[in-house]
Amino acid sequence: MSEFNVIGRRVPKQDGVARVTGRAVYTDDIKLPQMLHGRILRSPVPHARIVSIDTSKAKQLAGVKAVITAADMPRSGFGYGKDNSPLKWEKVRCVGDEVAAVAAIDDNTAEEALSLIQIEYEQLPAVYDPEEAQREGAPLVHERSKNNVSFSWTFNKGDVEGAIAEADVVVEDRFRTQYINACPLEPHICLASFDQAGNLAVWVPIHFAFMFRKDVAEVMGMPWSKVRVIQPAIGGSFGSKIDTEPFHFICIALAQKTGRPVKIAFTREEEFLAARPRQPMILDIRMAAKKDGTLLARDVHIISDNGAYNAWGSHALFAAMMSVTSLYRVPNVRFVGDVVYTNKPYGGSVRGFGNPQATFAIESQMDILAQKLGIDPLELRLKNANQPGDVTVQDVKITSCGLAESIEKVAQRIGWSEHHGKGGNRGVGVASLIHVGGGARIYKSDGCGAIVKIDDGGDITVIIGSSELGQGSETVQAMMAAEELGARLEDIRVINSDTAIKPWDVGSHASRSTFISGMAIKRAAEQAKKQLFEAAAQKLEARPEDLESLDSKIFVKGSPDRFLTFGQAARADLLRTGGDVIVAKYFYDPPNVELDRGFFGNVSATYAFGSHAAEVKVDPETGAVDVVRIAAAHDVGRALNPMGLEAQIEGGVAMGFGYAMTEELQVKNGVIQNVSLLDYRVPTVQDVPAIDPIIIETIDPIGPFGAKGMGECSTVPTAPAIANAIYDATGVRIKDLPITPEKVLRALEEAKETSKDGSEGGLIDE
């Protein structure tokens, strides 16, 4: 029997039915009195000087309430290095750049008004390739970045060159990854409204509610205190709604200018054009090992094709770097990451945040190395696997660690020994990952506040700082509160939608919600329970320490007949002389406080591990790859809600599969070509392979009930697992994503031609 009453149960998402039946209230469902509709005029050219803007005709259109350009709103810089601005003046730097905006009584009028705005552009030479961008004389996206390198990450520990020189085997490869769109069902949207005193309320699906208001206040020149951020139901984000974007500021400026609420809702085309994609990377990686497979060094240079501005995505190299330094035991690591401006869409945060790119490279190369060493790829991984108690060269402190177990589990499930190395266009491949599992310290605090209130009906409200992003955090938060309180799950409601109501939280990112909000809830619930027990103790004529709770009842230990319901106990507290309400708060900031080292130290309080194994069939005539199934094992610390975890694994694998095989924003001369769900091939439920989710419990020493986060993990190693399986099936190695039939077919043909030289085969850049 479980030691828990609620934790570990298979609980469907509490908002699931509302979402699938259309009953959930999304931002677009909210219609405020006198609300206007905003639309944005975007640059059709990748790099140009703005010669003139004529809005006079648009302003004359009936139903138009405001037309604004950069002259009408703050030009404040925002983003890392303040290189972006809400509306552009002087220059546009990528297609989609915001140049003007309209607020009108309806969407059609706003759209018509856009067509009446006349802009004269003087086109400038543009640069699209991040390597070309660094060459002498390349056009500059931002004048102040001399070679278009916005900034660089460097890490160097140990003696990489020495280790490589002394190694038995060295492999060196270049990998490339593509642009993808996160494709949430709900496109980006924002609704802004000012009250008479100049207080702003913004309804917006967003990860970082409190940071969003800081951004808004800073850019719009308002006190933070005047900004309230409310998040209705969110229709998915997968990281893409983490940034404070130009359209948010524009929406707010239109509301300010018109004195009326303004909503801007992206069309699907606009979502493809203007939502932040996952940034492409070029990854040059050298890995050195001893004959026995012991890893000696990694030497990695990543060029992040950042696009025109530094959004959150400019920091995706942080997660890439951490996997470079800390996936497997590697004593000597050098990492250089260059964030390079190009006149293209600029990257944001998409699930995994740099790690899918890095892990594709590292884990593809682990197989290349295994091949070169003549060691089974599984064995190579197990030999070098991180272990509990390890401290990596980055000083990442590994506590709980299910890496080895995850490798063994997926190998078993995929039938490794049976299928591996058999060729014949059928094969299996494995890949693993490390990711932050308890937040990542991106700000002075990585904390989250919680308030727990127990009412006269025995109902319990958890007001939590973190945001629900569709990942099911509300459900698991309710479970943790129920467990700690000894309450029935159905008595808990979770509220997290409003900065005015919820206590501070840095924001939902880095797979931190379960871990950090969970600890905040657990501790606040402990205190609320104490208040409740004190009230019950008086009524039950017992001492608080002699009480215990189960199913929302408080019992005198050993006397199953002497009990009060939570409602009775709460009323006993309320309805007495000098009564009280039961309300407790807690703020949890994880103990890995290393502000001085920022991203380069022990960034998280725990780390999540996992492995995927893929089975594929390749059609040698067409290059088509049939991904038959994927076993995905993830170390979750403790499985709080296995159903939710399995759903997260399935969703992550589906995203990883799309990343591996079909998804790519095709950008030609800076213009995204495929801006509809017909042309952009996000996998449907028909396309996704069979998924075998496997949960590995390692009971984290710090996390709530032993849990850690894994929201992002399950999308990270899918692509290399498939690439490795294709190699196992065919002997060809695809090093650039996505793995289209064309690439496979070409590689198969090239392999035939080069097969006589006896080397690894496939596309080797060495």
Next chain:
Amino acid sequence: MSEFNVIGRRVPKQDGVARVTGRAVYTDDIKLPQMLHGRILRSPVPHARIVSIDTSKAKQLAGVKAVITAADMPRSGFGYGKDNSPLKWEKVRCVGDEVAAVAAIDDNTAEEALSLIQIEYEQLPAVYDPEEAQREGAPLVHERSKNNVSFSWTFNKGDVEGAIAEADVVVEDRFRTQYINACPLEPHICLASFDQAGNLAVWVPIHFAFMFRKDVAEVMGMPWSKVRVIQPAIGGSFGSKIDTEPFHFICIALAQKTGRPVKIAFTREEEFLAARPRQPMILDIRMAAKKDGTLLARDVHIISDNGAYNAWGSHALFAAMMSVTSLYRVPNVRFVGDVVYTNKPYGGSVRGFGNPQATFAIESQMDILAQKLGIDPLELRLKNANQPGDVTVQDVKITSCGLAESIEKVAQRIGWSEHHGKGGNRGVGVASLIHVGGGARIYKSDGCGAIVKIDDGGDITVIIGSSELGQGSETVQAMMAAEELGARLEDIRVINSDTAIKPWDVGSHASRSTFISGMAIKRAAEQAKKQLFEAAAQKLEARPEDLESLDSKIFVKGSPDRFLTFGQAARADLLRTGGDVIVAKYFYDPPNVELDRGFFGNVSATYAFGSHAAEVKVDPETGAVDVVRIAAAHDVGRALNPMGLEAQIEGGVAMGFGYAMTEELQVKNGVIQNVSLLDYRVPTVQDVPAIDPIIIETIDPIGPFGAKGMGECSTVPTAPAIANAIYDATGVRIKDLPITPEKVLRALEEAKETSKDGSEGGLIDE
């Protein structure tokens, strides 16, 4: 200079502009996905047996999603004595009784469906007069109440008969008051929605959010914990939205049955027909005094014409009784109040809750007594006025008391000495009141919870249990929080709209919000300030006790340059190792805990007093009364927001003026005749006399910053002040409201006929 920084300032209502510009979000502005519209079929007859109901045709109408009768929902009783039920079966007891209901895709369809429901009634003999209703053989509204007396209030202290026997003067009169509708701009409305787990959310303008959910849970057979009550902006209530009504339960039942959100919004006609009116009363009152004017006894019998069911209004005799026992020093008091069923609209709670009726009688009779004694009515009042420290025969403990001062002030402002007793169809009159000023203990707790949260922007959220009813409580609550914290008013927001979020409160009634919620806010703010000062002290390298705050800054005392803003201090608390959020709670239950005596003891923690003086001109040809102006002085303890208080006085006087002069629901054979704003004469801004609001400060020893409540008070003594002025002008005494030109003219004519007998003149019932 004021000892306060925020308290005492003239602050406009914080939601004022939103309300007058249509930007406020009322319940009717909320449209949920898939929402249906509900309508109710009401009895057109006052008393009948329901023979049959045929809903088959209505059910077949396209767009109709549910048609329900009492067979389809719980028949639970509710209201005092559980004499009411959501939908009626077997019998209807008044016109407007709910018999069936429809939910359809739009309002027109729902209305059409109603017309397709066929009901056969067998009419029963009805009773409309509350005196006739008590006679042997009268039709019984409820079989279990043998003489149609639902219940009675009795109070007897001292020796009333002895005092009357020994008195120098005894007056005895019968007064009558009428039905009125509270006429909020927003008719009654309710929106109910169930989620997948059977959790119910109800959007509803209501006074008693937590009690509402208790009622809903009990009637609908749900756990309390599953009911969440959310109050959008309220378009006025004046008490009329205090009850949990049949239509609320019906709306919820329709939502349950259809599985979709259902909104029921009263039409204006329905508002007149089915909203609870102020109940008519017949007041027989004897008062005895010594020659010198010293009051000796009051002997009062009130018949409350309760209508068909016991809503909250059945308890209005509580407030009437308190004025009978405690307005002026009266050593011997007998009170009998009978709540009598009739087949008519049933009374609710309208501003003043029984007190406007009682005060009309008492204060009219004080003038009659003065006339008989030959004492100036002012002098008679001042002689008998309650004084601080008095304990009345009901054990009402008077602490702060501005009664005498209010009499003197209004007399001065109205020019008493100049105008009184001059006749010539011009006159002045005065009337006073006592009312609860710090709540009224109607439940085991009279308390209210508050949460104060200070965020990283220095913004402060006050989450308060009480409800904003349009009276401006949010504004004054924000002021109290700002004062206690040393914050700028604009940094405070008040949230009070959601039982899931706010801590428990008994509900907004009995003029308690300022007093009780104010104390809760003050104490919670004290604790939040302590947390904030502790954080600031570390940063400022000072001791918390050496700090002081002003304008949202924390200073080291005596060092105006050493300070942190609230935002900086909150961030200092947040962004440190082991950081914290600033959140504090407090629950305030006033100290007058006398649960055993219920309504008959010291029901409130303080009492509010005041006086109105009216100047009138009477046209002897038409009987038309021109109320020239009204001076209204109210003891508010401390004037927290003089602008808000003046607005409350003005609004109260306007209501009192309508009650006195023009408003009356004309009920004929149980049917309200005037069901539109054209036919029901609520005074417009053109009709209302000039009002001279006067604030009297007595600094209450218990209330927050010395304040007490006065929300209801300002409507209470207007009618008797006008009646007394009319008497002063003409010598005729009108004892039944409203004082129409017809009544005045008739009285003038009768007075001419009887003037030779030298008695008081006018309509004397003795």
